[in-house]
Amino acid sequence: MNPLKRFWQIYQSLAQMAILNQFQYRVAHYFYTIGMITEPVVYLVVWTTIANARGSAVGGYTAAQFAAYYIIWTLVRSMNITFTPYGWEWRIRQGALNGMLTRPFHPLHEDVAYFMGMKIPTIIMWLPIAAVLTWAFKPEFYLSWWQVLGFFITIWGAFLIRTMWMWALGLITFWTTRVGAIFEMYFMIELLFSGRLVPLSLFPPWVQTVAIYLPFQWAFQFPIEILVKPITPQYLLWGLGMQLLWILLGLLAVRLTWNTAIRRYSAVGG
Amino acid sequence: MTIISLQQLSKTYRVPEREAGLKASVVSLFKRKYKEVKAVEQISFEIKSGEVVGFLGPNGAGKTTTLKMLSGLLHPSSGAVQVLGHTPSKREPAFLKQIALVMGNRNQLNWDIPALDSFKLNQAIFDVPAEQYDKTIKELIELMELGDLVKKPVRNLSLGERMKMEFVGALIHRPRVLFLDEPTIGLDVTMQRRLRDFVADYNKRTDATILLTSHYMADVEALCKRVIVIHHGKLLYDGDLSGLVTRFSASKTIGVTLSQPAGQSLASYGEVIAQADDKFTLRVAKSDAPKVAARLLTDLQVADLTMEDPPIEDVIAQVFAQGKESA
Numbered sequence A: 001m002n003p004l005k006r007f008w009q010i011y012q013s014l015a016q017m018a019i020l021n022q023f024q025y026r027v028a029h030y031f032y033t034i035g036m037i038t039e040p041v042v043y044l045v046v047w048t049t050i051a052n053a054r055g056s057a058v059g060g061y062t063a064a065q066f067a068a069y070y071i072i073w074t075l076v077r078s079m080n081i082t083f084t085p086y087g088w089e090w091r092i093r094q095g096a097l098n099g100m101l102t103r104p105f106h107p108l109h110e111d112v113a114y115f116m117g118m119k120i121p122t123i124i125m126w127l128p129i130a131a132v133l134t135w136a137f138k139p140e141f142y143l144s145w146w147q148v149l150g151f152f153i154t155i156w157g158a159f160l161i162r163t164m165w166m167w168a169l170g171l172i173t174f175w176t177t178r179v180g181a182i183f184e185m186y187f188m189i190e191l192l193f194s195g196r197l198v199p200l201s202l203f204p205p206w207v208q209t210v211a212i213y214l215p216f217q218w219a220f221q222f223p224i225e226i227l228v229k230p231i232t233p234q235y236l237l238w239g240l241g242m243q244l245l246w247i248l249l250g251l252l253a254v255r256l257t258w259n260t261a262i263r264r265y266s267a268v269g270g
Numbered sequence B: 001m002t003i004i005s006l007q008q009l010s011k012t013y014r015v016p017e018r019e020a021g022l023k024a025s026v027v028s029l030f031k032r033k034y035k036e037v038k039a040v041e042q043i044s045f046e047i048k049s050g051e052v053v054g055f056l057g058p059n060g061a062g063k064t065t066t067l068k069m070l071s072g073l074l075h076p077s078s079g080a081v082q083v084l085g086h087t088p089s090k091r092e093p094a095f096l097k098q099i100a101l102v103m104g105n106r107n108q109l110n111w112d113i114p115a116l117d118s119f120k121l122n123q124a125i126f127d128v129p130a131e132q133y134d135k136t137i138k139e140l141i142e143l144m145e146l147g148d149l150v151k152k153p154v155r156n157l158s159l160g161e162r163m164k165m166e167f168v169g170a171l172i173h174r175p176r177v178l179f180l181d182e183p184t185i186g187l188d189v190t191m192q193r194r195l196r197d198f199v200a201d202y203n204k205r206t207d208a209t210i211l212l213t214s215h216y217m218a219d220v221e222a223l224c225k226r227v228i229v230i231h232h233g234k235l236l237y238d239g240d241l242s243g244l245v246t247r248f249s250a251s252k253t254i255g256v257t258l259s260q261p262a263g264q265s266l267a268s269y270g271e272v273i274a275q276a277d278d279k280f281t282l283r284v285a286k287s288d289a290p291k292v293a294a295r296l297l298t299d300l301q302v303a304d305l306t307m308e309d310p311p312i313e314d315v316i317a318q319v320f321a322q323g324k325e326s327a
Helices: A003-024 A026-036 A037-055 A064-078 A087-093 A096-100 A107-137 A145-174 A180-193 A207-211 A222-229 A233-264 B022-030 B063-070 B115-125 B131-141 B148-149 B159-171 B189-208 B217-223 B240-246 B286-299 B312-326
Strands: B002-017 B033-048 B050-056 B077-085 B099-103 B177-181 B209-213 B226-231 B234-240 B251-258 B271-276 B279-285 B300-310
Touching: A003 A026, A026 A037, A026 B209, A037 A107, A064 A222, A087 A096, A087 A145, A096 A107, A096 B148, A107 A145, A107 A233, A145 A180, A145 A222, A145 A233, A180 A207, A207 B251, A207 B300, A222 A233, A222 B063, B002 B063, B002 B209, B022 B226, B033 B063, B033 B077, B033 B209, B033 B226, B050 B063, B050 B189, B050 B217, B063 B177, B077 B234, B099 B159, B115 B131, B115 B148, B115 B159, B131 B159, B148 B159, B148 B251, B159 B189, B177 B189, B189 B209, B209 B217, B217 B300, B217 B312, B226 B240, B226 B312, B240 B279, B240 B312, B251 B286, B279 B286, B286 B300
Parallel strands: B033 B234, B050 B209, B050 B226, B099 B177, B177 B209
Antiparallel strands: B002 B033, B002 B077, B226 B234, B251 B279, B251 B300, B271 B279
């Protein structure tokens, strides 16, 4: 079979499997999604209150833009979910990796395809939540056709950036099992420099400068900005380029680490 | 045609080691000690196409480590291994498409959805043409008597049913080499027999080469003419199962039923290992067995007399015990 056609079929099967899994636990998944919006709703209430109290924009965001920022945040956060680095220890200990390694298909593809599949029910489940939040907080969106198109491309780009870097991070497990502290530090840096906590324009200029040279904002704030700020097509293209760069750098990091990691693998756990 | 070939294959693990207690824990922060554990030590053997070989050894002997090196999961520390002309650790797709590794009690199927969906995924991953997939799946479901169970989520199946599904999932691409690691562990006797019959049938129909580890000697006796025994990572025996008994069993078991009470202990003839009414089971040195049998027939009123090799379990236990002494 044509290799591309084969890849497409495998991706399709894995994505379908993820969708079936999501539907199997649809109620639990829905509650999880609802639980996840608590964080942005808190941010949203705080910042819209501040913006309303000042009667002007805070860090370049009006109350309506803050509302839009955190509503889109909920989708981008869900799109960003990928195989957690903490999962590697489980994968190795339970022997799940053994099964993946005896298949003629790279485990990275398995994760990418599976989590891509998971996004389909996620988007469907997000729509009513977004509708309720829109009704409650009156956001202001920028919805020109190229912005909407750009947004749909960049949320997948964001997913791929995070997948690559989470994978590279998770591979540290092959060297040491005490990886929790390293992961926690990574997540803390990500929280600060991604725009997840607050839009980066609220941080001091040096933070914004550093953030440009890190992958985090391209996987979080950048896709959100596309629908909530009056951006230019040039900025969109530049951001897409940055996303591509970070995906490729992540892929390179995975590739370099994987070959060494797999030689160290002791295939414990059956 | 040689399908599996190992030459001086070794695997050594480097594991951290420290004494118990807080002091040792603090010391280990600055100065870590490592210990080298030789899991497999210079073993060599060859397996030809279509052979079903039992790979035996006590826990920790190095069986699973060897299987993992053969299936490409582990990189050997030294030595050479070839399976179907490939070096397994390279994990080339052409190699992986021709092998399967089934591990008892290890679930490789997706837990939350019906096995049939996982089978479809395997079809795509192993690039099995639709026609062949339909034929194989129908055949395997029939042979395993799975019926509609394939439509139930895997988590709702019993251990035996799950194991059957694991087999089906592993065989969809019709592997030419099958590595079975304790495939019947934890299953009831009926299910063990059914899986054994299935493996035998698969071997007969496809001429697949099978390397099997099992602690159930019934599996080995039913499936394997040849066995390879390892202990402490070293090869102890490679040959016919019957040869194992001849070589390692130094005794014979004589069963004797008396038509009249002996009125005396039979301990003078050999070691009495069982007695029920007038039926005695004696263990005697292999070289003495004919003489002891003759004496029993001459001295006593014998209704029945049988002479057998000891059960294979006993012989294997003896092999392991000898291996332990010599290790």
